[in-house]
Amino acid sequence: DPKLAALRTHLETELLKHNFAPVVFCRYIATAHYLHQHLKNRFPGVTVGVVTGELAPEDRKALVVELGEADRPLLIATDCMSEGINLQEHFNAVVHYDLSWNPTRHEQREGRVDRFGQESRIVRATLMYGRNNPVDAVVLKVILRKAQKIREELGVPVPLPDNDHSLTQALMQAVLGGHRGRQRQ
Numbered sequence: 609d610p611k612l613a614a615l616r617t618h619l620e621t622e623l624l625k626h627n628f629a630p631v632v633f634c635r636y637i638a639t640a641h642y643l644h645q646h647l648k649n650r651f652p653g654v655t656v657g658v659v660t661g662e663l664a665p666e667d668r669k670a671l672v673v674e675l676g677e678a679d680r681p682l683l684i685a686t687d688c689m690s691e692g693i694n695l696q697e698h699f700n701a702v703v704h705y706d707l708s709w710n711p712t713r714h715e716q717r718e719g720r721v722d723r724f725g726q727e728s729r730i731v732r733a734t735l736m737y738g739r740n741n742p743v744d745a746v747v748l749k750v751i752l753r754k755a756q757k758i759r760e761e762l763g764v765p766v767p768l769p770d771n772d773h774s775l776t777q778a779l780m781q782a783v784l785g786g787h788r789g790r791q792r793q
Contacts, residue, residue, distance in 0.1 A: 611738045612646055615705060618734060624651055624680065628701040628732055631683045633690065633717045635706035637662060643684045643705065654680045661688040669693060687713065695720040700728035704735045 634640045637660045644658035655678035675681045676698025722731040
């Protein structure tokens with residue numbers, strides 16, 4: 609699984625190595641469990657937890673608090689954690705493993721971590737997409753179209769993490785008919 613391999617590399621070299629406490633957001637429960645299975649023993653000294661909509665809201669909060677007490681936490685979560693729960697006390701990075709069809713969903717995910725009370729000076733956000741993945745290419749087109757519509761109608765730009773402009777290049781390729789992309793931060 610090339611996307612999982614890219615996630616492992618990104619977590620190891622870009623986030624955990626630099627003492628970030630990441631939340632990896634997935635769209636599907638099965639994906640969250642898949643990632644948990646493959647990451648739970650991957651990083652020595654890192655406590656990996658998974659929270660999905662299968663848990664009651666009180667249990668989700670309790671698990672987040674318990675995981676946040678670990679020296680080096682890594683949370684894998686579905687979008688059940690993207691609204692109504694504050695994660696800024698324990699986490700300071702967000703990885704969008706699954707792209708959302710709605711660009712504001714990415715903002716909501718990041719807003720759980722990058723908010724009032726966040727003590728970290730730097731909060732990282734990473735948007736991952738599959739290399740040569742036609743589904744991700746289609747989703748990128750939709751994200752671009754919706755972000756453009758929001759900007760036109762409301763005059764508010766929708767931020768997309770794109771420090772090295774590779775996302776912009778992938779979006780342009782997707783819009784122009786190419787389906788080539790690469791893993792992106």
